[in-house]
Amino acid sequence: MTTTRDDILSFALGQLAPADEARVRAALEADPALMDDYHADLAALHALPDELPPQAVPAGAEERLMARLRREQAHARPNQVLPAAPPAPAAGPARHLNWRLMLMSVVAALTLGVLFLRPQPPQDLLSQYSAAPGAQVQPLTANGQDVGQLIRLPDGRAYVHLNVLAPENRVYQLWRIEDGKPVSAGVFDGQGIVIARAQAGQTVAVSVEPVGGSEQPTTTPILVKQL
Structure with missing residues (x-):
């Protein structure tokens, strides 16, 4: 089944059923381009509040927002209760609230749902892949220096891990050499791909x-390596 951009966005928001979530996660791990789309959606989601100017607060907005946050939080962690909504303001001129704060609160609530409902991925992928049954670990060297590890997995995949992070404001980019020409195979801002x-x-x-x-x-x- 093809993984669509809508699937990736729903995955980022934690809105998929377990079976669909597992399918999309597997597709992301197998396709660097899809993983780039996933990271782009996360960045767009977090940047969304910055695009909105302050607006007049609709009647009852604060109460509705707090009610939604309580529902999201209760779904993520049933034992935790959010503070009660603040009392309604006294009658007078319409107040203004920066919608950026409201949207950030919603994003935070959604993020909590993702964190607590979705199984946490291992933080140490090098250890995870190294310990996989049938995995073969090979050192990666460049100019006589140890620069990382290559882990061959029995399902035909491989994991490239570098010893250090990319320089600040830069990323690593993986290339396949085809007919003597480099073809991008994805970027990674961590240490592995x-x-x-x-x-x-x-x-x-x-x-x-x-x-x-x-x-x-x-x-x-x-690094240049023949597999």
Whole structure:
């Protein structure tokens, strides 16, 4: 089943059923391009409040917001109760509230639901993949220096892990070398990336690129490896 952009957005908001969530998570792990879409949706979600100017507060908005937050929080952690809504303001001129604060509260509530309802991914992917049954761990070297590890997985995937994070305001970009030319296989701002189909004899490379990646490498690769 094809994973759509709507699926990815629903996954980011924690709105999928368990079976669909597992399907989308597997698709993200297998496809760096989909993972980039997922990160882009998260960034857009968090940036949304910044696009909205202050507006007049509709009647009853505060009470509705607090009620929604209590529902979201109760669904995420049934034993925790949010404070009661503040009392309604006295009659007088219409007050103004920055909708940015309200939207940030909703985003925070949704995030809590995602964190507490979705199984937490392992923080140490290197250990996770290294311990997988049938995994084969190989060192990655460049200019005689140990720069990371390559973990071959029995399902045909491979995990590339580098020893250090990318420089500030830069990302790592993985390339497949096809017919002597580099083809982007995704960017990663952490220390590792999954190669969905690690074919024997295939050559891959990693370079340091601007945030968002480049169409072609703009720096000398820090790693070139034949699988």
